[in-house]
Amino acid sequence: TLDFEITQSYTLTISVSDGKLSATADVTVNVTDVNDNAPTIAPEQAFSVPEDAVNGTAVGTVQASDAETNNLTFSITQGNTGNVFAIGEGTGAITVAGSLDFETAPIYTLKVSVSDGSLSVTADITINVTDVDETATTRKEIAGLLSTLEDTQDGHLQTTGITNAQMKLAALKMESPATAATYKAAIDAIVAVEELTEETIMILQGEIDAITQKITALENAGNAPAGTLQPLKDDLEARKTAQKVLSNGASGLTTELRKITVSEETKTMALRTELNKLSPDWDVILMLISEGADVNAKNNSGRTVLMLSIINGQTAAANALLNVSGIMVNIKDISDNTALMLAVVNDRIATVNALLKVDGIEVNAKNNQSNTALHLAAINGYIAVVEALLKVDDIEVNAKNNAGNTALILAVFFGHTAIVNALLNADGIEVNIIGGDNKTAFDRANDLSDSDDKTATITAIRNAGGKTKAELDRE
The missing domain is CATH 2.60.40.60 (Cadherins)
Known part of the structure; x- marks a missing residue:
């Protein structure tokens, strides 16, 4: 019996004889596979x-x-x-x-x-x-009770067989990942509620967390839970409105879904907290802003939502923020960097172009080193960013930083030949400005290591009228 899985080929030695003489030869027989074995x-x-x-x-x-x-x-x-x-x-x-x-x-x-x-x-x-202790997790839906609710509008739920004394309110804290099914009961936040009063509402409003406590569950005094209210919208929408289920002391048990109002000041505080996290939740950030938090709030480094969206490569978020009423694009962080500067140093060309279209953008603003956006683009070698900045009518191409260097001198110093050429062709460029260490752009070109780029840079600057400091002194 042949079996490919055991032996894939046989080598046979064949002998042929005419009665007096004989000869032998090896013949190889290959066994081909046939699907004859079930999994x-x-x-x-x-x-x-x-x-x-x-x-x-x-x-x-x-x-x-x-x-x-x-x-x-x-x-x-x-x-x-x-x-x-x-x-x-x-x-x-x-x-x-x-x-x-x-x-x-x-x-x-x-x-x-x-x-x-x-x-x-x-x-x-x-x-x-x-089995799971459901008095702690309480994530079962209340059968049939959600049918009367639409979105997050106020509504009523009706159930029977539970007395007011057995009714408990459980605030649930959201875990990661942020889905309705991963809410976990905070046992220390469970309080008995017998009737809906103004005082009760105020207590709940004071306790609620603007971000993490959004859904409530009904617990039956330590027995099997009556069930859980799941959000009726997606996660982001569910987080927009703090929701609590309260007993109002009616016959049987009527529970009421109410919205807990969170002030803009509270939302702004929550926004600052989120901005200071190592990995901010952008859904939460944009939700808080859409709900009235201050779009220009800063974290501990003085950076706004717009700045952080640029640093983290959240291009869509940055574009959305530029359309928010009241956005201030020229705010500076603790190093005096603006959103435009941060877009430049992170090579976010799409965001750079978007910022340059904003009315009132300060393209010549300086940070604590007196570097402008053009300086930073020249230092980092981002030619596309340099070209975008040079299209701005009032760009100051000859601005000096604290060391006395212009964008041209910096581009030469860091060996960015393409940027050197772009700057030499810019309107109003002054090629013989004396910068740091009393050196001109031509002096800096002569300091470069020998290479084709050095030769090309020297030639380009000389053709533009560039001179050394010594040559200028002799004139």
């Missing part, structure tokens, strides 16, 4: 997953192999009641795709089919749903 699935595979696992949570990967090493395709054919699990067609990775409940379905036996394209095999995969 195999490792036996008795079982996984566990907590009942509060969110959609997308990894459960486990079905282990399977194929003797012919063909690509395998996985599918769930039976046992997936409610379609609460999904399987990666090409990977066999099982993930959560629906709501799990230990109390109603603690075990799932999934029949998984694995195919190599011609042959297939099935096996039972056991998934154990583990």
